[in-house]
Amino acid sequence: MIKIKAASKSFGETKAVNSLTIDIPAGITGLIGHNGAGKSTLLRLISGVYILDEGSIYIDENEATTQEAKKNVFFLPDDPYIPAHYSMKDVYDFYSTFYDVDSERYWGLIDKFALPKNQKVTNFSKGMKRQLYIAISLAIKVKYLLIDEGFDGLDPLVLNDIKEEILKENKDDKTIIIASHNINTLDQLADRFVILYQGKLGQQGESIDMGQGLVKYQVIFKTEVTQSDLEALGLEVIVMKKIGSVTNFVVKEKEDIEALIKEKYETLIFEQITIEPDEAVVLEMMMIKNKEGK
Amino acid sequence: MVKAFLKYQIKQWLPAALIFLSAILGFSIIAATQFNVYDTYYSNPYGTYMSSHADFMTLFFVIPSLILAFVFPFFVYSHRFSRKKNDIIAQLPYNRSVFRNYKLVTGLVVLLLIFSLGYLFGASIAAARFYAAELGGNVIREEWTRVPVSLNGGYIALAYGFGLVLIAADYFINCFIISKVNTILDGIILMAAVWFLLFINIKPFYNMFTNVAYPFIDSQTIRKVTMIIEAIDFSMYRSVATFTEIDKVILGRAETIAILDISSENPASIIRLISLISHISLGICAGILVFVKEEISGEFAGKNGGRHISTNIVLAVGIMATSMMLIQVGYQIAIASILLLILLSTHFFVTVIYNRGFKLKLADWIIFGSCGGLELIYLITIFIAALH
The missing domain is CATH 3.40.50.300 (P-loop containing nucleotide triphosphate hydrolases)
Structure with a gap:
């Protein structure tokens, strides 16, 4: 040791x-x-x-x-x-x-x-x-x-x-x-x-995401949805990016996120995608940076 | 541990040691064969003359090894000059200070071994040539006095012993200097500054006082004080000059070594002896300090940083002492003033090189300013002395 x-x-x-x-x-x-x-x-x-x-x-x-x-x-x-x-x-x-x-x-x-x-x-x-x-x-x-x-x-x-x-x-x-x-x-x-x-x-x-329980979604919203809109739903958004009509965001795991969002906003596509190890580390470091910044 | 370390050190030193040994042996052969031990005849418009030479200069067998005493410390502290090397050496399963001490001892042993082989080899050839000339019927005589010259073997051994001590002293003084830096360039600069200082010592500072005080103090007192100052003055040339004095005894030109003849009326002997003792004492002190000092953490290995501010001061004082010595040339105000400007610029640029940039710290400006101020005062004292 x-x-x-x-x-x-x-x-x-x-x-x-x-x-x-x-x-x-x-x-x-x-x-x-x-x-x-x-x-x-x-x-x-x-x-x-x-x-x-x-x-x-x-x-x-x-x-x-x-x-x-x-x-x-x-x-x-x-x-x-x-x-x-x-x-x-x-x-x-x-x-x-x-x-x-x-x-x-x-x-x-x-x-x-x-x-x-x-x-x-x-x-x-x-x-x-x-x-x-x-x-x-x-x-x-x-x-x-x-x-x-x-x-x-x-x-x-x-x-x-x-x-x-x-x-x-x-x-x-x-x-x-x-x-x-x-x-x-x-x-x-x-x-x-x-x-x-x-x-x-x-x-x-013990895992590359450090047990933070992060989940990533790829969504096409019918209307304009911002990070603060999702945070208003009680979600802890780590990162959110919009490329064309597709919005990618990573949030801390929570029960039934899909239902929570769909209840408020209409979507065309809503799917959970895998977070690669590289990305997991970047997210971890962003979280640490934000925490240190606060 | 000792066995493992010896194995490592032998492997480390062998290539360099063989190269140095070859060079030293080569030099010894050249030096030994250049000594004149034969009667020679020469002619001029007035006639033909015979001349006998008997030069036996042990100094030539010592100087190459003395130079090595300036080179070897760079090998001993080589781990300080490269981060990559430091990574490997500092993690080895030994206490870093003990490891360094083993390197110090090995370096000294290799150095003295090279010197011993070079000296004994060269001295043997020179002695053999001398005796062969005698056996061949040539009576070696002084060139002008025609007094027969004989070789005193005991003093050849004494010169060897003295060489051992002097080389070891210089080795430890240089190791102490090198132990204060992290790059080869810094080592060379600091070594030059310290040795300039050791050569010139406090003489210029004393001159600064006498230039002003000379008209007011009686010459007898000045002479006495000067003697004391000169006795404290530790200049390497005095130690080296001892070899030439031993050589005189080796060739029977003198009965005793002048430096040891303190009973004589000549105060110069006492000055030289004290100077010699101070040289050797400095070597002993440096040796003790390098052995007892805890080896530093290696984060600045190979980098310009982590040096103690004292090295900047020593560097500045070394340059200042040299400057003052040079300013004194001719006691001419115009020349001295130009020299002062040149030397201050040199001083500034050496400081810039040492700090690797024009952005000097406040401490460096203070040191530089103080030195420049003192040099200016020195110039003024020269002017005052000239007025008198």
Whole structure:
């Protein structure tokens, strides 16, 4: 268990993480947030790369910057450093100097990703480098794995392989935190989600919509209906857009919304449509922003 | 932990160490073969003359490694200069300060090892050439006095020991400087400023006082105070000059190292000795400070930020001291005034480079203004001195 209590970290006058309190249990946690929300900073704080200004972060019973805690954590940054002259064996040798690395798993993953063993890492494409980093991070035997922007520059086939391998790791007591803007992939991997907003905890939950119970409708009204008209019916409208004659709106789930609207306004079409994970996150972030604004 | 760390460090240092070692050994060979240990004949319109040279300058075997003492700290603190590197290094399962200390020790050991191999290699070749010349029947004599010259092996070892201490001192002073910055450029600028300051020290500030006070204080007192000031003055050239004094003893040109001959009437020896001690003491202090200081959080790695304001002050004072030294040239008001303008502009632009922009903070303007003011006062004191 990772216990974060009132953690704050500033870079000059910018508060990257602002009094954040959260517990992260075993399983895969998807870390979501706008650019500059503090996702990467939080991962660096958990892995002991940065030192907290205030608050505390405990990895099991140990403070995050201690040797004991660091032994159990591996952080894969968005753009890891590998010396230009390193080969894949050098990468393995480097990390096996400091961590317990499963050699069979590492080379197995290298084979699976079909990475050229005789080339220097510097000659790899961005996607190939990403595969190599994922391979080493999955082969290092740690209880806590933190992945920052892990799915950038990957083709769908490789992405599928990586998702498969990450899911294989989701066992025993292992905790994996993945920060990503690739919401669809996160939705397929994560057991729970955390949204950060301006360094603070925006929302957390076990589904991508954070259990907010949002529903989306696509309606053609016979007359002009505005957001305030719907709000006057007692609906909590998150977003409403009109394109041509079609009105799309998202509201908080309520009993018999269709009947409530139809009772007041005449409609030609009234149907509920699925909210995609990407959209769900955007809606969540809009709700948080509105709440913060208030 | 030690084993893992040593394995990592050997891999890290090996390529660079081999390149540096090759360069140092190459330099040692060149230096050792350039020393004259043979009688040579030369002619001029008045006749043919014989000349014997016996130069054995240990300084040439020390200088390349002294330069490395300025380069190695950048390797030791390399994780500070790149966020990507810091991400990897700072998360390794060690306490970051302990990790840094291991790097400090390894850097020093590699540096001293390179120096030792270079020195012993070069000194052995030079000594072998000297003895071979003697065995060949050439009695090495002083060029003009014709006094036979012999080689004192014990003092070659002493120069080596002194080299070890001096290189270690400079290494730690430079590590201390580099530990205050987050980019290589900042490191170079700050290092230059600090060493200019260490070279020039408080002399210009003292001159500012004597320029005005000279007519009112008796010359005897001025002389005494100047001696004390010079004794405090820690200039690297004095430490380096010690090697040339040892060389004189190595070649039998002097009986003892002048710097240690404090019983003599020459107060310069005492000044040099105090200067040398202060150099080494500074190295020891810097060494202690870099080892005990908690390694900082790495959020400013590779970025222009997170520096302490004291580095701006040191930079300003370093430039100011250099400026004052240069303003003094010739004691001519016109030249000094032009120089002042040039130096103030230079000072401003170095500050701009250090801050990566023309938008200076209030603190920088205060520091810059104070330095400019002091430089102006210094100029006025020169004018006053000229009037007298």
